[in-house]
Amino acid sequence: xxxxxxxxxxxxxxxxxxxxxxxxxxxxxxxxxxxxxxxxxxxxxxxxxxxxxxxxxxxxxxxxxxxxxxxxxxxxxxxxxxxxxxxxxxxxxxxxxxxxxxxxxxxxxxxxxxxxxxxxxxxxxxxxxxxxxxxxxxxxxxxxxxxxxxxxxxxxxxxxxxxxxxxxxxxxxxxxxxxxxxxxxxxxxxxxxxxxxxxxxxxxxxxxxxxxxxxxxxxxxxxxxxxxxxxxxxxxxxxxxxxxxxxxxxxxxxxxxxxxxxxxxxxxxxxxxxxxxxxxxxxxxxx
Numbered sequence: 001x002x003x004x005x006x007x008x009x010x011x012x013x014x015x016x017x018x019x020x021x022x023x024x025x026x027x028x029x030x031x032x033x034x035x036x037x038x039x040x041x042x043x044x045x046x047x048x049x050x051x052x053x054x055x056x057x058x059x060x061x062x063x064x065x066x067x068x069x070x071x072x073x074x075x076x077x078x079x080x081x082x083x084x085x086x087x088x089x090x091x092x093x094x095x096x097x098x099x100x101x102x103x104x105x106x107x108x109x110x111x112x113x114x115x116x117x118x119x120x121x122x123x124x125x126x127x128x129x130x131x132x133x134x135x136x137x138x139x140x141x142x143x144x145x146x147x148x149x150x151x152x153x154x155x156x157x158x159x160x161x162x163x164x165x166x167x168x169x170x171x172x173x174x175x176x177x178x179x180x181x182x183x184x185x186x187x188x189x190x191x192x193x194x195x196x197x198x199x200x201x202x203x204x205x206x207x208x209x210x211x212x213x214x215x216x217x218x219x220x221x222x223x224x225x226x227x228x229x230x231x232x233x234x235x236x237x238x239x240x241x242x243x244x245x246x247x248x249x250x251x252x253x254x255x256x257x258x259x260x261x262x263x264x265x266x267x268x269x270x271x272x273x274x275x276x277x278x279x280x281x282x283x284x285x286x287x
Contacts, residue, residue: 054171061164061178062185064157069186071154078147079131080138082249082264086127086271087148089241091120091155099163100233110285116278120271127267135263137252162237166229175226179219240279246272 068088075084097109097117131148134140168178203210228237245268252258 054168054173057164057167057171058181061161061168061182064160064164065182066185066189068154068157068161070189071150071157075147075151075154078141078143079151080136080252080258080261080264082245082252082268083127083131083136084147084151084154085248086245086268087124087151088155088158089244089271091124091152091159095156095159096163099160103163103167112278112281112285116274116281119274123267123270123274126270127264130261130263130267135261137258137261137264162225162229165226166233169230175223175230179222179226236279240275243272243275 072084072088075087097113101107101109128148130136131140131144138144165178165182169175225237225241228240249265249268253260
């Protein structure tokens with residue numbers, strides 16, 4: 001991620017736009033057909049009502065997907081990558097607990113989930129202190145606070161994204177349908193940010209790198225994550241993703257611009273430890 005963050009903004013926008021365009025292979029009619037044919041419970045007797053509700057979920061999913069990705073990429077310009085990733089995954093479980101209760105009507109979450117969510121929220125506060133006090137791997141700058149805010153917003157959006165994806169799976173949509181129709185908002189937003197005078201030369205000169213980034217860091221990971229959401233709860237998916245900061249921290253050693261920070265390493269270790277502990281608790285609870 002740190003390597004991506006160093007790329008020129010217009011080249012970065014072109015790369016994202018190209019990657020997103022690869023995903024749009026199905027028609028809107030497929031979504032409607034799937035919606036009409038799915039069974040949503042005894043209270044959903046009106047096909048028109050079902051269609052409207054599912055389209056609303058897709059519309060919100062497009063908005064929050066755009067916010068999470070753009071927030072991530074811009075946040076990486078101003079904040080240490082390991083801290084940005086930590087914010088995104090740390091806020092996920094905390095927000096998911098309550099989003100599940102409200103959106104999917106699962107009732108009050110288990111006490112263990114609340115404790116884990118509170119623990120990760122406290123660790124995220126520690127990560128904010130690391131950045132603001134100058135103990136991060138990247139020097140605190142004039143726009144660092146803006147980058148942290150974007151990372152927080154991206155983390156909350158990512159949590160909502162996972163809950164909405166699970167809701168669509170509950171309504172009978174396939175992973176391919178969800179992936180094909182969740183990036184319209186991102187494409188529209190990027191069309192407003194891209195430099196049209198350079199997009200064609202950038203794609204023609206760097207088409208292989210753009211395609212490689214699109215497949216390896218977007219299409220394949222999203223497919224795997226969505227399949228994970230299909231079989232387990234969004235909270236569990238977010239907890240597994242909480243191991244990402246420590247992996248990102250290790251990759252930072254390949255970037256000479258980032259100075260290794262013991263404070264960042266400690267924060268990432270704490271988040272990973274809480275994530276692994278929660279996975280174990282989830283396994284014991286389901287056994």
